[in-house]
Amino acid sequence: MDLALPGDGHPARAAFRAWLAEHPRPTPRQIADAGYVAPHWPRPWGLEADPVAQLVIDDEMRRAGVRRPSNQIGIGWAGPTLVHAGTEAQKRRYLPPLLAGEEIWCQLFSEPGAGSDLAGLSTRAVRDGEEWVVSGQKVWTSYAHVAALGILLARTDPGAPKHQGISYFICPMDAPGVTVRPIVDMTGDHAFNEVFLDDVRLPADSLVGEVDKGWALAKVTLGNERVSLSGEGALWGQGPTAADLLSLVRGAGGVRDAVLRQQLVRVWAEGEVLRLIRLRTVSAAVAGRPPGPEASVRKALADDHGQRVMEAATTLAGAYGLLADGGPAEGLARRADGAGRAPGEGVPAGGWPAAVWSRGYLFSRALTIGGGTAEVQRNIIAERVLGLPHDVDLEAGRPWSEGRGAPPA
Numbered sequence: 001m002d003l004a005l006p007g008d009g010h011p012a013r014a015a016f017r018a019w020l021a022e023h024p025r026p027t028p029r030q031i032a033d034a035g036y037v038a039p040h041w042p043r044p045w046g047l048e049a050d051p052v053a054q055l056v057i058d059d060e061m062r063r064a065g066v067r068r069p070s071n072q073i074g075i076g077w078a079g080p081t082l083v084h085a086g087t088e089a090q091k092r093r094y095l096p097p098l099l100a101g102e103e104i105w106c107q108l109f110s111e112p113g114a115g116s117d118l119a120g121l122s123t124r125a126v127r128d129g130e131e132w133v134v135s136g137q138k139v140w141t142s143y144a145h146v147a148a149l150g151i152l153l154a155r156t157d158p159g160a161p162k163h164q165g166i167s168y169f170i171c172p173m174d175a176p177g178v179t180v181r182p183i184v185d186m187t188g189d190h191a192f193n194e195v196f197l198d199d200v201r202l203p204a205d206s207l208v209g210e211v212d213k214g215w216a217l218a219k220v221t222l223g224n225e226r227v228s229l230s231g232e233g234a235l236w237g238q239g240p241t242a243a244d245l246l247s248l249v250r251g252a253g254g255v256r257d258a259v260l261r262q263q264l265v266r267v268w269a270e271g272e273v274l275r276l277i278r279l280r281t282v283s284a285a286v287a288g289r290p291p292g293p294e295a296s297v298r299k300a301l302a303d304d305h306g307q308r309v310m311e312a313a314t315t316l317a318g319a320y321g322l323l324a325d326g327g328p329a330e331g332l333a334r335r336a337d338g339a340g341r342a343p344g345e346g347v348p349a350g351g352w353p354a355a356v357w358s359r360g361y362l363f364s365r366a367l368t369i370g371g372g373t374a375e376v377q378r379n380i381i382a383e384r385v386l387g388l389p390h391d392v393d394l395e396a397g398r399p400w401s402e403g404r405g406a407p408p409a
């Protein structure tokens with residue numbers, strides 16, 4: 001496996017540098033229009049970049065300090081579904097502002113009675129002339145309070161078998177009948193919401209794909225969701241890594257406590273394994289091979305790992321871990337057993353504000369719930385990777401891996 005990135009000779013480097021010379025301080029819309037927000041998407045939205053070109057572009061953007069617009073659900077999983085199944089008119093209307101982060105998207109999938117068992121959803125959409133009338137309740141809807149648009153699953157044929165008779169819509173969040181009620185989570189943040197849909201009228205062209213065939217598209221969305229959540233940071237690909245924590249400890253002169261040292265070595269080793277799994281996936285893609293079992297296993301490993309990184313950081317923080325702005329650097333600076341540095345001596349913060357670690361510890365509980373729970377991931381690994389017998393959903397009489405965590409067809 002050759003892991004070195006191509007150097008200056010790669011055409012994507014030259015193209016990016018030439019573009020940057022013309023746009024030294026690019027706006028989000030300019031980055032989007034140039035295809036650099038999602039380079040692997042087809043033209044004109046992306047650049048049809050292969051995995052190596054993508055990595056090269058990422059590298060160039062990092063060096064130049066050019067940041068992609070932020071629109072996690074839009075760019076990460078609503079957009080790819082529209083690219084896959086949207087009409088040309090839908091793509092032209094929705095993709096440019098989505099890529100530029102001008103219209104934020106949310107995901108109206110989970111319901112009070114349908115999370116892992118997403119196909120059990122009960123929100124209804126009934127055709128009325130040139131419109132669909134939607135009624136129901138969604139929950140855990142991240143960013144609904146700031147979103148302009150949502151991808152919405154609703155049942156259009158209540159008589160059909162569970163995984164059929166579901167359709168996939170685009171819902172403007174300011175449509176009459178949409179009520180967004182905040183849920184504040186234990187980090188103190190308001191990211192989630194409940195969303196009530198009371199006779200919301202959607203024009204016929206809000207339907208994505210075919211009527212009653214939305215489950216296949218939901219699987220495309222969920223597959224992209226899992227990939228989007230698998231970057232390098234410990235919190236669904238965001239935030240600090242185990243290596244960041246280790247460099248912070250090194251900056252403090254190390255720790256002597258044997259149990260703590262073991263805890264740190266474990267998260268470091270896990271972080272390295274996950275990094276290599278990620279590179280192996282990229283390497284397989286470059287060689288034209290489909291993602292292997294490692295892609296399915298990665299989320300399960302990365303979610304547990306993220307929790308352990310944050311637990312180690314909180315242990316290092318000691319009593320400071322009880323504070324909203326107390327992180328491992330504060331704890332290390334005051335540890336009597338800090339090797340090579342006297343208690344109370346300053347410790348470099350390691351590039352992340354203390355609050356990122358304390359908030360990260362609380363947020364890390366969500367890792368094994370969202371985007372397919374730990375148990376659902378393990379069902380998939382058991383059935384699809386290890387070939388063990390199916391865990392049957394008795395109500396639907398189908399394998400459980402047809403639920404929230406199922407990979408795209």
Ligand SMILES: Cc1cc2nc3c(=O)[nH]c(=O)nc-3n(C[C@H](O)[C@H](O)[C@H](O)COP(=O)(O)OP(=O)(O)OC[C@H]3O[C@@H](n4cnc5c(N)ncnc54)[C@H](O)[C@@H]3O)c2cc1C
Nearest residue numbers: 107108109110115116117140141142366369370371373375
């Ligand atoms: C941070 C975060 C953000 C989220 N954002 C969104 C969003 O924007 N939009 C959206 O639609 N949803 C969102 N969700 C919801 C998320 O997808 C659901 O929470 C998740 O699918 C689990 O569903 P549930 O909470 O209803 O739990 P349930 O499905 O009720 O599960 C409860 C427990 O039972 C276990 N369980 C269920 N079925 C099985 C089985 N067959 N075998 C073994 N164990 C099982 C689960 O693993 C879990 O431990 C978000 C969740 C989180 C944590």
